[in-house]
Amino acid sequence: MEELRILEEFERKLIPHKPENSPIKPRIIGYGEISTIFKIPSLEGYAFKRLPLFKNRKEAEEYEKKYLMYCEFLRRAGIKLPEDKTFIVDVGRNPVSFYIAQEELPKNSIGNKKIRELKKKEIFELFERIISEIKKVWAFNKKNREKTELSIDGQLSNWAILNGEIYFIDTSTPLFRLNGKEQMDPEPLLKSAPWFLRWILKLFFLDDVMNRYYDERLVYIDFIANLYKEKNSELIPKTVDLVNKNLSSDIEPISIKEVDKYYKEDKMIWTLFLSFRKFDRFLKTKILGKRYEFLLPGKIER
Numbered sequence: 676m677e678e679l680r681i682l683e684e685f686e687r688k689l690i691p692h693k694p695e696n697s698p699i700k701p702r703i704i705g706y707g708e709i710s711t712i713f714k715i716p717s718l719e720g721y722a723f724k725r726l727p728l729f730k731n732r733k734e735a736e737e738y739e740k741k742y743l744m745y746c747e748f749l750r751r752a753g754i755k756l757p758e759d760k761t762f763i764v765d766v767g768r769n770p771v772s773f774y775i776a777q778e779e780l781p782k783n784s785i786g787n788k789k790i791r792e793l794k795k796k797e798i799f800e801l802f803e804r805i806i807s808e809i810k811k812v813w814a815f816n817k818k819n820r821e822k823t824e825l826s827i828d829g830q831l832s833n834w835a836i837l838n839g840e841i842y843f844i845d846t847s848t849p850l851f852r853l854n855g856k857e858q859m860d861p862e863p864l865l866k867s868a869p870w871f872l873r874w875i876l877k878l879f880f881l882d883d884v885m886n887r888y889y890d891e892r893l894v895y896i897d898f899i900a901n902l903y904k905e906k907n908s909e910l911i912p913k914t915v916d917l918v919n920k921n922l923s924s925d926i927e928p929i930s931i932k933e934v935d936k937y938y939k940e941d942k943m944i945w946t947l948f949l950s951f952r953k954f955d956r957f958l959k960t961k962i963l964g965k966r967y968e969f970l971l972p973g974k975i976e977r
Contacts, residue, residue: 679762681717682774686764691727692960692967704782706972708945709864710847713970714779721760721776724847727968728863729771735763738773738849741858745849748825752815754808755842757835770866770968775847785844786831787905802914805834806895806921808841813891826850826888830901850888861885875947884944892926893937899929900938 688698694713701713701723710724729735739761746756757778764772782788786805790798809829816824833845851858865873887893895918902910912931919928952971959965 678718678760678776679764681715682762682764683766685715686772687766691970692956694970701970703970707845707847708948711970711972718776720779722779724775724777725772725970726775726847726863727770727772728866729773730769732763732765732771734863735765735771735773738859738863739763741849741851742773742775742846744858745825745851746846748815748823748851749812749827749843749846752825753811754827755840756846757842757844759846777844777846780835780837780842780844784835784837786834786836789836790831790905790907798910799913799917801836802917803921804841805829805831805898806918808834808843809891809894809898810921822854824852824855824889826885827894828888829894829898831898831905832901850885852889857885875951883940892922892929895922896929896934896937897941899934900941903938904942 685699685701689701690697694701694703699715699717701715703711703713704722705712707724710726712722712724714721715723726738729738742761746759749756757780759778760776762774762776764774783792786801790801793801809827812825812827827843828845828848833843835842835844848864849859865877887897899911899914899918902908902914911934915929915931915934922928949971952969956967956969956971959967
């Protein structure tokens with residue numbers, strides 16, 4: 676397969692801690708909390724995420740299986756996803772990398788970019804549509820709770836609006852439960868931090884971050900709080916009202932005070948995570964002279 680051959684060549688030549696020095700230079704188009712989104716010159720039309728997390732091919736295949744299951748469950752719930760492909764790239768060294776190639780969507784179709792060109796009334800109409808999409812996950816969970824329970828990270832930058840349709844684009848962390856059991860092993864996600872600091876991340880990341888996306892109320896709080904990061908805090912009061920109007924009667928209304936508290940705690944967790952990753956990169960590349968496997972962002976405005 677030609678695409679896999681190109682990715683194997685890209686992987687062999689990639690310098691993760693200085694991607695701009697790689698013979699095949701990735702073009703960075705965005706950053707998530709876990710992974711970097713980039714383009715590869717000879718594979719136009721796709722946005723890539725690279726997860727260099729796996730000790731062997733078997734581990735990568737297991738992750739791929741969970742990823743495909745998660746996407747299929749989202750589609751069954753009625754969520755639209757962009758076209759995608761997956762690749763396991765094993766070039767004979769550890770770790771083995773898992774690549775997700777997602778159909779590239781126009782930059783201004785992504786939610787946090789889209790609202791910059793919308794009027795206030797149109798912004799809240801979009802928010803109401805996103806809330807309706809998120810509701811589909813809880814409807815699916817209610818119907819299938821004994822067997823399947825989905826999570827979703829519903830923040831604005833994880834949605835795209837194209838030709839009047841809404842797409843969910845953040846599928847690379849397949850969090851879902853079968854028969855009450857979490858299907859994703861979170862340990863590989865912590866490998867980008869120094870081993871002697873991972874216990875701190877486990878304390879926050881595993882107990883807080885993973886579980887929040889199964890909680891309908893917290894997903895909406897996260898959606899609202901993310902407006903601080905996007906520098907749209909003036910939208911928060913009306914967004915709180917909009918979300919509360921859409922909450923089920925058995926869910927306690929959300930307050931602006933809660934949103935503020937949540938955002939401060941969330942900012943602390945992700946700032947800590949990124950600082951640990953950058954410290955690990957420094958240790959490996961500058962002190963130990965080893966290869967660091969992850970593409971990290973620069974300073975993130977929060």
